[in-house]
Amino acid sequence: MRNFVLNEMMKLRRQTILKLSKLQIDGELKSNLPKLNQTMLPGPNPTYRTSIYHEREVLKQKIKIYLGMDYEKTRDLELFELAPDIDEIIETNKYSPKNNYLQIIKEACDACPSGKYYATDLCRNCVAHSCQSVCPKSAIIIEGGRAKIDKNLCVGCGLCEKACSYYAIVKLERPCEKACHVSAIKSDENSAAEIDTEKCIHCGACYVACPFGAIETVSALPEFINKLKNKAKINVIYAPSMISQFGPKVKMGQIKKALLDIGISNVYEAAQGADKIALEEAEMLETSKSMVTTSCCPSFVNYIKKHQKNFVNNISPSLSPMAQLAKDIKEEGTKTVFIGPCIAKKSEAYQLDYIDYVLTFEEIASLFVAFGIEPSQKENIDVEGSFDGWNFAKSGGVANAVANLCQKELSVEMMDGISEGKNLFNRKDIDSIDLIEGMACKGGCICGPSIMVNPLVAKNGLKKINV
Amino acid sequence: MNLKICVGTTCHLLGAPSLIDAYEKMDPKIKKSFNMEYATCFSACQNQYIPPIISINDQLFDNVTPESLKKILIEQLEKGE
Numbered sequence: 203m204r205n206f207v208l209n210e211m212m213k214l215r216r217q218t219i220l221k222l223s224k225l226q227i228d229g230e231l232k233s234n235l236p237k238l239n240q241t242m243l244p245g246p247n248p249t250y251r252t253s254i255y256h257e258r259e260v261l262k263q264k265i266k267i268y269l270g271m272d273y274e275k276t277r278d279l280e281l282f283e284l285a286p287d288i289d290e291i292i293e294t295n296k297y298s299p300k301n302n303y304l305q306i307i308k309e310a311c312d313a314c315p316s317g318k319y320y321a322t323d324l325c326r327n328c329v330a331h332s333c334q335s336v337c338p339k340s341a342i343i344i345e346g347g348r349a350k351i352d353k354n355l356c357v358g359c360g361l362c363e364k365a366c367s368y369y370a371i372v373k374l375e376r377p378c379e380k381a382c383h384v385s386a387i388k389s390d391e392n393s394a395a396e397i398d399t400e401k402c403i404h405c406g407a408c409y410v411a412c413p414f415g416a417i418e419t420v421s422a423l424p425e426f427i428n429k430l431k432n433k434a435k436i437n438v439i440y441a442p443s444m445i446s447q448f449g450p451k452v453k454m455g456q457i458k459k460a461l462l463d464i465g466i467s468n469v470y471e472a473a474q475g476a477d478k479i480a481l482e483e484a485e486m487l488e489t490s491k492s493m494v495t496t497s498c499c500p501s502f503v504n505y506i507k508k509h510q511k512n513f514v515n516n517i518s519p520s521l522s523p524m525a526q527l528a529k530d531i532k533e534e535g536t537k538t539v540f541i542g543p544c545i546a547k548k549s550e551a552y553q554l555d556y557i558d559y560v561l562t563f564e565e566i567a568s569l570f571v572a573f574g575i576e577p578s579q580k581e582n583i584d585v586e587g588s589f590d591g592w593n594f595a596k597s598g599g600v601a602n603a604v605a606n607l608c609q610k611e612l613s614v615e616m617m618d619g620i621s622e623g624k625n626l627f628n629r630k631d632i633d634s635i636d637l638i639e640g641m642a643c644k645g646g647c648i649c650g651p652s653i654m655v656n657p658l659v660a661k662n663g664l665k666k667i668n669v
Numbered sequence: 670m671n672l673k674i675c676v677g678t679t680c681h682l683l684g685a686p687s688l689i690d691a692y693e694k695m696d697p698k699i700k701k702s703f704n705m706e707y708a709t710c711f712s713a714c715q716n717q718y719i720p721p722i723i724s725i726n727d728q729l730f731d732n733v734t735p736e737s738l739k740k741i742l743i744e745q746l747e748k749g750e
Contacts, residue, residue, distance in 0.1 A: 208687045216682050449676040449685065451707050567682045576677055578709045655686050 203645035204410070206656045210250060211415035216564055218242060218261065219268055219423065223565075223572035226427050232289065236282035238265055260310040260415075267418045270425055271297035273305040292424045299420040303548040304397055304409060310416035311394040314376045319356055319363060321349040324370035333362035333371060381411035383620040384509055403504035405620060405642040406545035406651030419545045419651075422559040423569065426539060430465050434537055438466045439527050441542035442473045442587070443595035443647035446663035447563045447654045448577055454667075455582035460575050461566075467536070473587025475527030476594040476603070482520045484607035487636055495638040496600050498522045499647075500550035502640030505620060510627045516638075523594060525554055532556040541566050543650030546642065562652035592667045595660070597646035601639035612636045619644030670749060672703040672742070673724045677710035680721040684734070688721055691735035699739075702746055 221242065225231040234241070239261040245254040266276045266284070275297045276284070284291060291297065299305065321333070325348040333349055334342045341355035342362060349370070351362070363371045378395050379387045386401035387408060395416070397408070409417045429436060438461055448457055458469045479498065487494060497503055497518040506513050521529065524547065528538045537558040540547055544560070551557035570577060590606060593599035597618045605612050617626050617640040626638065643649045648660035674692065676685050692705060703725075711729060714720050718731040723738070725745050733741065 208684050213683055220679075220682070448678065449681040449707075450689070451676050451709060564682065567678050571679045571682065576710055578677065654681065656690065659686075 203657050204643070204649040206649075206653065209413075211413070214242075214250070214261075215264070215268075215415065215418075216568065218265060219421070219565060220568040220571055222265065222268055223423060223427060223568050226424055227431070227572050232285055235265075235285040235288055236280075238281060256309070260307060263307045263309055264415075264418055266297075267305060267307070268421045268423070270295060270299075270421055270423075272299040272302070272420065273307060273418075275299075289428070292428055295425060301549055301552050302397075302399060303404060303419050303545055303552075304402065304406065305418055305420060306395050306397060307416050307418060308390075308392070308394050310414050311412075312414050312416070313389075313393045313395075315374045316376045316379055316389065316393075317358060317373065318353065319351055319358060319360065319371055319373050321351050321362075321371050323348075324368050325349045325366075326368055326370070328367070330367075332365040332367070336361040336365045377411040377413055378408035378417060381407040383407070383623070384505065401508060403501050403508060403620070403642065404546040404549045405501040405505075407620070407643075409545065410651050419548070419562075421561075421565060422548070423561055423565045426559050426561060427569070429537055433465065435467050435535060436465070436537045436539055437468045437470065437531055438539050438541060439470045439472050439475070439524055439531075441524070441540070441544070441595065441647060442471065442476065442592040442664075443543050443650060443653070443660065444541065444563065445592065445595065445648075445667060446660045447543075448567065449655075451578040453582045454585045456577045456580040458585060459580040459583050460570055460577040463575060463580065464569065464573050466539075468531070470527055470531060471585055471587040471591075472523045472527060472540070472542075473591035473594065475523030475525075475530075476591035476600075477588050478526055479520050479523050480590060480594075480600070480603040481607055483518055483604045483637075484609075486518070486520070487604065487608050487612060488610050490636075492516060493633065493635050493638065494518050496604075496640055498594060498600055499546070499641050500544070501546035501620070501642030502617065504546065504549070505623060505640070505642065510623070513627060522550065523591075524557065525550070528554070528556045543647055543652045545651050563654050564652050567654065589667060593664055595647045596664055597641045597644070598639070599646065599664075600641075601637060604637060604639075610636075614639065617641065618646075670703050670745060671724075671726050672705045673708040673711075674705065675709070675711055675720070675722045675724075676707045677714075679710075679714050682720075684721040687735050688723065688733060688738055691738050695739065695742075699742055699746070703742065 225234050239258040243257050248254040248257050251257045327347045339355045341352045342349050384401050386398045388396050390396040461469045493516050495516050524540050539559045541561050548560040551560045590603035601614045613636045615635050615638050620642050645657050649657045721733050722731045723733050
């Protein structure tokens with residue numbers, strides 16, 4: 203399960219989104235946008251990096267992404283150039299990112315060293331020199347009283363790391379590359395990170411992992427706020443992982459009420475869709491002869507489609523709970539919005555006709571603040587969905603819900619995190635499995651990329667959901 | 670002493686959960702002197718206070734981090750005794 207810490211980078215992201223939403227709601231975006239990066243980082247001393255100008259440049263690129271613009275398409279555009287037509291740009295989604303919801307800001311990427319071994323200061327220049335003895339390529343030389351690795355000779359086998367008694371040899375890996383279990387991160391000509399869109403499954407692991415905040419996800423919030431301001435008819439579906447996300451004092455029903463108060467027409471729980479899907483899959487499994495993989499995690503579906511192509515036909519034909527519910531409630535002239543912790547849902551929604559926007563918890567919280575709404579002071583209205591439906595939010599929950607409804611005894615396996623995928627799909631006895639529940643994020647949706655509280659708190663919350 | 674940690678949406682978004690975490694993990698010797706409760710909003714973030722905000726016996730402290738929280742609590746304890 204993911205270790206959740208609120209770091210400076212996340213704080214700046216939230217502050218910026220908050221500021222942007224506030225400006226947009228007050229109709230002051232046009233006048234404030236040109237200097238917004240300076241307002242946020244007034245200087246003269248840098249807060250996060252060595253230079254205030256570098257910081258501001260990075261924030262400028264981020265602001266554009268938070269406004270729903272594609273990084274590549276707007277990379278050379280200054281904020282003052284965009285400001286005069288900003289309302290139109292947002293309304294028409296002029297610089298739409300298409301299906302690339304994860305973007306690397308090259309200005310922010312530190313081009314960290316990737317996968318190379320280094321001998322550090324911990325080297326004591328011991329007598330044994332085991333590192334030298336084990337190295338098959340004689341890449342280690344002793345220079346100035348310590349070991350040094352010749353980068354041109356090193357093949358990265360890692361034997362020296364294991365041989366050293368002082369842990370003096372380390373492997374430096376890019377956090378993004380290490381987090382990505384489908385090897386979708388490569389280097390561009392400046393050795394900055396680049397995402398291979400052919401391989402990327404939109405899980406958001408790199409977005410969480412990058413300590414420089416160089417990976418961002420394009421936001422649909424500004425377009426959504428525009429729709430709200432124009433009094434469009436909007437329906438909201440929220441993910442069951444919303445549980446506990448808004449702090450210890452906020453109950454689910456209060457968030458529902460808060461959403462209704464900002465001008466949403468109807469609020470639905472994705473748990474309702476989950477109940478329907480669980481039943482559908484349980485009925486299907488009673489007669490099905492082949493193995494079925496769940497379809498609720500879009501990143502897991504992408505993973506099978508891109509990396510386990512032999513199993514594409516095993517993907518459950520049921521829609522995801524979000525998609526199913528959205529299909530059921532879609533009417534002409536209404537917009538449907540999904541709120542979740544997920545980046546992959548953005549790409550799933552992009553391919554569907556009946557979901558218009560996907561927003562994250564962070565964005566919705568910012569929206570409440572910008573509207574001056576405090577969910578904890580709202581009335582706690584009823585929420586729908588069964589216990590099992592809500593527990594789709596944690597790993598094991600989907601399989602459990604299906605198994606509870608299925609008349610047949612099922613052999614169930616879980617892929618808890620993409621890292622387990624390879625072993626699971628290479629198993630020899632894979633045909634004997636009835637159902638594989640896949641979650642791209644280890645721990646399930648409550649550990650997703652845009653969560654706001656420690657997953658353990660959310661897990662406890664799910665236990666107490668008594669509907 | 671009465672310690673209130675604001676868990677209103679702004680404070681929650683900007684770091685209240687990590688303060689709660691930090692408080693829970695603190696030395697029981699410190700914790701026993703405080704009566705901790707969650708507050709919803711001191712309405713202070715509109716007037717120049719930077720979230721997350723806490724209050725100790727109705728005195729407000731802003732821009733609190735898990736590290737500074739411990740310092741503030743100890744300082745207040747020393748002052749109080």
